[in-house]
Amino acid sequence: MTSSVDRSLDDELQGIRQGIREGRFPARAFNDQQIYDLEQDRLFSRAWCFLAHESEIPAPGDYVTRYIGNNNIIVARTEHGDISANLNMCRHRGNMLCKSEMGNASHFRCSYHGWTYKNSGELIGVPYMKEGYEGRLKRKEWGLVNVRVDSYAGLVFGCLDPDAPSLEEYLGGFQFYLDFYLKQGGEGSEVHGPPDHWVAETDWKICAENFAGDGYHTPVAHQWGFNLGYFPSSGSTHSQGWAASIPGLGHGIGLGHSPNFPPFGGFPDDLAERMKASFTPEQVEVFSQVRTAVGTVFPNLSFLMQPFSLVPGESGVRFVTMRLYHPVGPGRMEMYSWCLVPKDASQEYKDEAYRAYTLAFGQAGTFEQDDFENWTKVTRAAGSTMVKNVDFPYIMGMESERDKDFPGPGHVVRPYVNDTNFRNLWSRWADYLVGEV
Ligand SMILES: [Fe+2]
Structure with a gap:
C-alpha cells in the first residue's frame, strides 16, 4: 500500500521530470535519503x-x-x-x-x-x-x-529485472562510441591490474553527470593541467567538439576536439594503424577527430580517454579509464577505477598508459583530486536545509540543432560544452524513479 508520504514524493518526482525537460534539476537530488531509497527500489533493481x-x-x-x-x-x-x-x-x-x-x-x-x-x-x-x-x-x-x-x-x-529488455537494446547504439575504449587494436581491451577503490562523500550522480561529457569544468577545475602543459588543449579551444547522447536511454558522451591535435595522436603508430583497420569507416571518421572522449553508460559506469603528458609540454600519451560509482548512501559512494589497455599493445605502451592514468585519474591522481574537492562540496551543500527548493540550470544547448553531418548515432550537437547529454541522463533517471521504465 502506498503511503501519503510516498504519494507526495511521486507527485514531486513528476514535477522534477517536467523540470528536466525545461532545463532545471533539483539540488537536493544529490544528497537525499528518500531519493536514495527510491533509486535502490526502482533504478538499480531494474537497470543493467x-x-x-x-x-x-x-x-x-x-x-x-x-x-x-x-x-x-x-x-x-x-x-x-x-x-x-x-x-x-x-x-x-x-x-x-x-x-x-x-x-x-x-x-x-x-x-x-x-x-x-x-x-x-x-x-x-x-x-x-x-x-x-x-x-x-x-x-x-x-x-x-x-x-x-x-x-x-x-x-x-x-x-535484477527478468523482464528488462536485452543489454543490446538497453545500450541502444551507444556501442558505436564504447568501441573506442573497448575495441582498440584487433583483440579488445583488458584491465591493467586491479581497480583503485575508495569511499567518497560524493553522490554517485555527480560523477555520472560529469563523465557524461562535462567539458565545461575542465579548463577551470583542471586549470593547472592546461597551464603546466600536462594536458594538450587550451581554454580558448576547449569548447570545440560534440556532445552525443542516445535519446531516451540516458547514455551520453562528450567528444572534445582540438584543431591542432593529430588524428589518433597519443597512441603508438602501430596501434593507431590497427585501430583504423578494425573500426568502421564512420568510427574512424569520428575517432580521428577526437582528443578527449568522456562518456557515461546509464546509470553509473563511465569511461574517459584523454592524452596526458608525462613530460610537460610534450604531446602526451592517451590512456583509458573505466569507473564505477557504487552508491552506499545518500551523498556517499564507493569508487572503482580501472585503467584499460588494448590487449595487443606493447608492454611499453601499456605501462606508459598506466603511468599517465595513475598520475591523472588514479586514487591520488591530480585530475581526480580536483574533481572530488568540488564534488564533495556540491554533495554537502545538496544535503543542507536551505537547498530543498533550489534548482540548478540545465539550459545550455536547449536550442542546439542536431548535427546532421555527424556520422555517429544518437542525438549529436555542438559544441562539446553543452547540457544536452545531462538533460537526457536525468530524464532517464526520472523515468525509472517514477516507475515508467
Ligand atoms: Fe574533471
Whole structure:
C-alpha cells in the first residue's frame, strides 16, 4: 500500500521530470535519503548494471565480488568457462558466503553452518544432510539466487529485472562510441591490474553527470593541467567538439576536439594503424577527430580517454579509464577505477598508459583530486536545509540543432560544452524513479 508520504514524493518526482525537460534539476537530488531509497527500489533493481570486465576473471574459478545497488554479487568464471553471477548470500541463513573481493575458488563454503556451493551457484554440500533433513531437502531447490548477466566487448553487466529488455537494446547504439575504449587494436581491451577503490562523500550522480561529457569544468577545475602543459588543449579551444547522447536511454558522451591535435595522436603508430583497420569507416571518421572522449553508460559506469603528458609540454600519451560509482548512501559512494589497455599493445605502451592514468585519474591522481574537492562540496551543500527548493540550470544547448553531418548515432550537437547529454541522463533517471521504465 502506498503511503501519503510516498504519494507526495511521486507527485514531486513528476514535477522534477517536467523540470528536466525545461532545463532545471533539483539540488537536493544529490544528497537525499528518500531519493536514495527510491533509486535502490526502482533504478538499480531494474537497470543493467556493470559488474566486471571479463579480463578480471580470465581463468576458471576466478571471481570478484561487486554490487548491484545494495546487493553484493559474486561474479565468477565457472569450470565451463562461462560467467555466472549470484547473490553473495548463503541460502540457509543468509550469511555472506564469500568475504574476499577477488580470488580463485571452484567452490564457496559458508562459514556459519557449512553449506557448500559450486561457483556457478549450485548447492552441492549440506552437513548432516541425512541425519538432519531426512530426505526433505532437495539440493537443486536451494542454489544461490542467480543474477541475469550479459556482456558487450568484455563488459559484464547484470540485471535484477527478468523482464528488462536485452543489454543490446538497453545500450541502444551507444556501442558505436564504447568501441573506442573497448575495441582498440584487433583483440579488445583488458584491465591493467586491479581497480583503485575508495569511499567518497560524493553522490554517485555527480560523477555520472560529469563523465557524461562535462567539458565545461575542465579548463577551470583542471586549470593547472592546461597551464603546466600536462594536458594538450587550451581554454580558448576547449569548447570545440560534440556532445552525443542516445535519446531516451540516458547514455551520453562528450567528444572534445582540438584543431591542432593529430588524428589518433597519443597512441603508438602501430596501434593507431590497427585501430583504423578494425573500426568502421564512420568510427574512424569520428575517432580521428577526437582528443578527449568522456562518456557515461546509464546509470553509473563511465569511461574517459584523454592524452596526458608525462613530460610537460610534450604531446602526451592517451590512456583509458573505466569507473564505477557504487552508491552506499545518500551523498556517499564507493569508487572503482580501472585503467584499460588494448590487449595487443606493447608492454611499453601499456605501462606508459598506466603511468599517465595513475598520475591523472588514479586514487591520488591530480585530475581526480580536483574533481572530488568540488564534488564533495556540491554533495554537502545538496544535503543542507536551505537547498530543498533550489534548482540548478540545465539550459545550455536547449536550442542546439542536431548535427546532421555527424556520422555517429544518437542525438549529436555542438559544441562539446553543452547540457544536452545531462538533460537526457536525468530524464532517464526520472523515468525509472517514477516507475515508467
Ligand atoms: Fe574533471
